[in-house]
Amino acid sequence: MQLVLFWIFSLLMLLSAMGVVFFRNPVSSAMSLVLSFIALAAVFVTLDAFFIAVVQVLVYAGAVMVLFLFIIMLLDLREEKRRRVRLSAWLGGGLVVGGFISALLKVVLSLPALFVEKPALSHPLANDIEQVGYNLFRNFNLPFQVIGVLLLVATVGVVLLSKKELK
Amino acid sequence: MISPIVLEVCVVCLGIFLLMAESFSVKSNKVVLAHGAIFGLLSVFVMSFFIEANPAQMQSSGFYVVDGLSLFFKRFALLSTIITLILAVDYLPIVQRLVPSAKPGAGTGEFFVLPVFTCAGLMWMASAADFIVIFCALELVTISLYVQVAYMRRSLASLEAGTKFLILGALSTGFFVYGITWIFGMTGQTGLAEIQRNLTINTEANQMAILFGLGMVLVALGFKIAAAPFQFWVPDVYQGAPTPITAYLAVASKAAGFLILIRVLEPFFTVVAFQPKLILVLALLSGLTLIYGNLAAIPQTNFKRLLGYSSIAHAGYLLAGLAAIGDAFAGRAVVFYLCGYFLMTFLAFLVLIPVTKATGGDDIAHFNGLGRRSPTLALAMLIAAASLAGVPFTVGFFGKFFIFESIINQHFYGLALIGIVTVASGFYYYFKVIRAMYWMPPAEDAAPVTISRLSKSAMLICAILIVVLGCYPQLLMRILP
Numbered sequence: 001m002q003l004v005l006f007w008i009f010s011l012l013m014l015l016s017a018m019g020v021v022f023f024r025n026p027v028s029s030a031m032s033l034v035l036s037f038i039a040l041a042a043v044f045v046t047l048d049a050f051f052i053a054v055v056q057v058l059v060y061a062g063a064v065m066v067l068f069l070f071i072i073m074l075l076d077l078r079e080e081k082r083r084r085v086r087l088s089a090w091l092g093g094g095l096v097v098g099g100f101i102s103a104l105l106k107v108v109l110s111l112p113a114l115f116v117e118k119p120a121l122s123h124p125l126a127n128d129i130e131q132v133g134y135n136l137f138r139n140f141n142l143p144f145q146v147i148g149v150l151l152l153v154a155t156v157g158v159v160l161l162s163k164k165e166l167k
Numbered sequence: 168m169i170s171p172i173v174l175e176v177c178v179v180c181l182g183i184f185l186l187m188a189e190s191f192s193v194k195s196n197k198v199v200l201a202h203g204a205i206f207g208l209l210s211v212f213v214m215s216f217f218i219e220a221n222p223a224q225m226q227s228s229g230f231y232v233v234d235g236l237s238l239f240f241k242r243f244a245l246l247s248t249i250i251t252l253i254l255a256v257d258y259l260p261i262v263q264r265l266v267p268s269a270k271p272g273a274g275t276g277e278f279f280v281l282p283v284f285t286c287a288g289l290m291w292m293a294s295a296a297d298f299i300v301i302f303c304a305l306e307l308v309t310i311s312l313y314v315q316v317a318y319m320r321r322s323l324a325s326l327e328a329g330t331k332f333l334i335l336g337a338l339s340t341g342f343f344v345y346g347i348t349w350i351f352g353m354t355g356q357t358g359l360a361e362i363q364r365n366l367t368i369n370t371e372a373n374q375m376a377i378l379f380g381l382g383m384v385l386v387a388l389g390f391k392i393a394a395a396p397f398q399f400w401v402p403d404v405y406q407g408a409p410t411p412i413t414a415y416l417a418v419a420s421k422a423a424g425f426l427i428l429i430r431v432l433e434p435f436f437t438v439v440a441f442q443p444k445l446i447l448v449l450a451l452l453s454g455l456t457l458i459y460g461n462l463a464a465i466p467q468t469n470f471k472r473l474l475g476y477s478s479i480a481h482a483g484y485l486l487a488g489l490a491a492i493g494d495a496f497a498g499r500a501v502v503f504y505l506c507g508y509f510l511m512t513f514l515a516f517l518v519l520i521p522v523t524k525a526t527g528g529d530d531i532a533h534f535n536g537l538g539r540r541s542p543t544l545a546l547a548m549l550i551a552a553a554s555l556a557g558v559p560f561t562v563g564f565f566g567k568f569f570i571f572e573s574i575i576n577q578h579f580y581g582l583a584l585i586g587i588v589t590v591a592s593g594f595y596y597y598f599k600v601i602r603a604m605y606w607m608p609p610a611e612d613a614a615p616v617t618i619s620r621l622s623k624s625a626m627l628i629c630a631i632l633i634v635v636l637g638c639y640p641q642l643l644m645r646i647l648p
Contacts, residue, residue, distance in 0.1 A: 107379040112372040142172075142230045146291055146303040149179055150310060153284045156186065156277060157314030161329075165267050166274025 002121065005046050013039035026072045030065060037061040047121070051128045171218045171233040174211055174241060175290050181207040182283035189280060195272030201256045201279040205249050208286065212245045220648075229358045232296040235648030239502070240426050243509065244289035247419040248282050250513045253625050254411035255279055257520045262409060265319035278318060282415065285311040292423050298347045298357040301427055305343070305391075308423065309336050312416065316408040328407025335400040339390035342383045349380025363434030366441075374440055381441075384431060385448065391424035394452050394486055395459040398479045402463075405475030410523065413471055414516035417478045422505050425485055429498070436492060449490035454585050457483030461589035464596045470519060471529050473596060474512070477555060480593060481508055484570055487582055491573040499647050500569035506643060507554065507562035507636065514551040514629040517622050518544050525616040531600055536609025541616040545604045547626050554633045556597040557590055561637040569640075 016039065019032035037060045044053035108114065136144050160166070185200055185207075220235045255262075255278055268274045288307030295301040313336065317329020351357055353376050354365040369377070389397035405413045435441045460480030467473040481504075488501040519529060521544060526533040538545040554561035567590060574583045618626070636643050 103379065107376050110372065110375045140230075140299065143297075143299045143303040146288070146300065146307055149284060149287060150303065150307040152183075153281065153307065153311045153314070156281070157311070160274065160277055160314060161317060161320065165269040167269045 002046055006043065009039045009042040009046070012036075013043065026075070027069070030068050030072055033068070034061050034065050037065070048123060049128060051132050169214070169217060171294070172231065174215055174218070175287050177211050177214070178208070178245075178283060178287040178290060181211070182280055182287065185280045185283060186277075189276035195270065197272055197276040197279060198256055198259065200276050201252050204279055204283050205252050208245050208249050208252075208283070212242060212249075215242055215245070229360065230297045230300045231294045233294060236426070236429075236502075237293040239648050240293035240422065241290045243422055243505070244286050244293065244419055247415065247422070247509060247513070248286035248289075250517075250625055251282050251411050251415040251419070252279060253621050254414055254513075254516055254520055255282070255409075257524070257619055257622050258409060258411050260524065262319055265321040265325070267320055278315075278409075281311050281315050285315070285415070285419070289419055289423050293426060295427075295430070296359050298351070298359070301431075302343065302347065305423075305427070306340065308420065309340070309391075312412070312420065315412045315415070316404060318412070319409055322407070324407035325409065326407075328404040331400050332404045332408075335390060339387040339397070342390075343387035346380045346383025346385075346387065349376060349383065353377045353380065359430060359434050363437060366434060366438050371440070378441065378444065381431075381435060381445075382448075385428075385452075388424055388428050388431070389452065392421050392428065392482045392485070393479050394482050395456040395479065398456070398459065398482075401479055402472050402475045405478070406469055406472045410471065410516060410520055410529070413474070414513060417474065417516075418509050418512050421478065421482065422509070425489075425501065425505065428489065429501070432489070432492075442493075446490050446493070449486055450579060450582050453483050453486035453490055454582055455483075456480070456486060457585050457589045461592045461596075465592060467596065468532070469530050470534070470600065473531065473600075474515060477593070477597070478512070480589065481555075483589070484567060484586065487574055487579075487586060488570040490582065491570075491577040491579060494573040494576045496569070496576070497573035499644065500566075500573050502647050503569055503640070503643060504566035506647075507566040507633075510629045510633050510636075511551050511554040511561075511563055514547060514626060514633065515555065517626045517629065518548045518551065520622070521616050521618050525614045526610065531603050532607075534600055534603040535607035536604070537616070538605040540609050541618075544616060544618065547630050548604060549601055550630045550633055552597040552600050554637070556594045559637070560634065562633045562640070562643075564637060565640040 013036050016032040016035040020029045020036065023029045023032060037056060041053040041056040041061070044050075044056060181204065185204055188203070189197070189200055215238060218233065218238065220238050221233055259275060259278070262278055263272065263275055266274045285308055288304050288311065291304035292301065292308065295304055313329060313333045316332050317326055319325040347357070350362065353373050354362050354369065356362045356365055366377070386397060390400070393401045405416065408416065432445060435445060456479060460476050460478075460483055464473055464476035464480060467476060485501055485504055485508075488497050488504060491497040491500075521541075522533055522537065523529045525540075534548070537548070550561065554563035557563045557567045567586075571583055571586060574586065
């Protein structure tokens with residue numbers, strides 16, 4: 001059952017991620033990005049990572065994507081539709097993507113772990129919110145503080161760069 | 168003895184204090200903030216000498232290491248931030264003109280505060296011994312730099328530079344995280360020491376996957392140190408960014424990239440199977456970077472762009488030093504080169520800002536006749552350009568000399584040949600500036616060049632150190648980690 005769900009959701013995630021790139025209309029791109037995030041959250045649920053799944057939906061699919069949509073509404077969409085992609089750009093991009101995918105396939109197929117029967121996922125009865133909080137504030141305290149400084153700098157930067165007239 | 172992490176905490180507190188002071192003060196002159204920041208960072212610099220390097224003792228569960236190298240780079244970050252702030256004070260009139268402000272002086276205070284936070288990030292990076300901390304500190308540095316690059320919002324060039332830097336920086340972050348996940352997936356660890364332990368017991372079959380992850384990390388760090396073929400953001404960003412930030416990017420950001428590169432590669436160099444492959448990759452990157460940086464610098468007419476290409480070329484020499492890491496001396500050669508690069512690049516920028524202010528531009532043509540208009544500035548530029556090119560009796564010469572010595576000791580003759588040929592082309596483009604200063608007539612309407620006392624003393628220190636270390640490199644060699 002879990003395996004079936006995994007395939008369904010990861011296929012959905014990948015297809016909608018491709019949709020983000022291939023749709024011409026930016027609103028469709030943004031909506032398929034939402035779909036991709038939701039499918040990713042579902043994959044997290046199948047792995048018992050409930051907290052991350054919820055945060056994924058709340059933060060990415062909710063807050064971040066609403067902002068994206070607002071920004072898209074403010075832009076001139078017709079210009080993007082009229083844009084033609086040059087052949088050389090297609091070729092260059094294709095070359096990079098092709099090389100990357102072939103390297104990735106080679107690496108993945110070389111892994112011996114790929115062909116070994118995996119043990120079933122264990123379901124520990126742990127409270128994962130508690131686990132995340134404990135890890136953040138205890139084991140990963142130093143990176144957590146660094147991220148705090150980063151957020152402060154980002155906030156100051158956003159105000160600096162977006163305010164119409166600085167006082 | 169004080170706990171080593173106090174240094175970063177002090178820098179962050181200084182930054183927050185300055186932000187508060189900025190928002191509550193009514194004064195329109197923000198230079199006092201810069202002086203406060205310089206004074207605060209200098210006191211942290213002094214404080215760093217009361218901390219003992221103790222590599223065995225890991226702070227905060229293996230995230231944070233204090234060895235000689237990390238202390239050295241903390242001081243490097245502090246000093247480069249101080250000089251950036253000195254440059255920023257000089258550059259203030261230009262920033263003021265290009266920031267949309269409701270009243271005079273508004274919105275310029277943060278120009279002096281943001282580098283303080285970047286400095287904290289650089290110092291954390293110097294001590295990071297775990298991919299998670301490396302990533303967080305790197306993001307703190309790059310995100311604060313995005314803001315600083317795009318700071319002059321009324322200048323289209325600055326906005327363009329900020330956007331380009333943001334998009335390519337985000338791309339490289341993507342590569343970095345992807346590489347880390349592969350390495351974590353194969354070794355189950357994010358700490359560099361644990362990864363090293365795990366690598367020695369890992370099966371041979373997993374090696375390709377680990378190398379793939381490491382390759383992605385190398386791509387990301389290639390962006391940070393501006394190595395070819397990941398250098399395409401450099402010229403536009405260097406030209407468009409406010410000049411002090413260009414200097415900051417060229418020196419501190421690149422040095423931090425190299426430090427992380429040394430730290431990340433260290434565990435992988437200890438594994439016999441990885442070593443030849445890594446050295447080959449580094450040597451290839453280095454050769455490519457040397458050729459691209461030096462050749463593309465030749466036709467440049469804008470001085471900041473020229474320094475951008477020159478910084479790519481210097482990354483090539485530094486990478487060559489890393490490729491020769493098998494030589495016992497190579498590590499110190501790289502650090503020595505970085506110190507020399509610090510002195511000569513900052514000296515060039517210290518001269519550039521008064522010239523820009525007097526002539527209104529940063530093309531090489533704006534240096535015309537500087538030898539007659541301001542002989543001291545021209546002399547400082549002469550020293551900087553000679554050192555950047557690698558003329559004997561400057562620190563730049565010994566930097567290159569030590570690197571070539573290590574390369575030849577490791578029998579990389581091809582790389583040494585590329586290095587020597589590209590040094591020759593370097594002579595050409597650095598001497599274009601010298602030619603403009605001494606052989607070209609000054610423009611008719613050129614305003615007199617004025618230098619502030621602070622930057623004059625910084626200039627003097629840099630110039631003297633370049634010449635003294637160019638004659639007695641042992642002075643610096645002895646104190647290197």
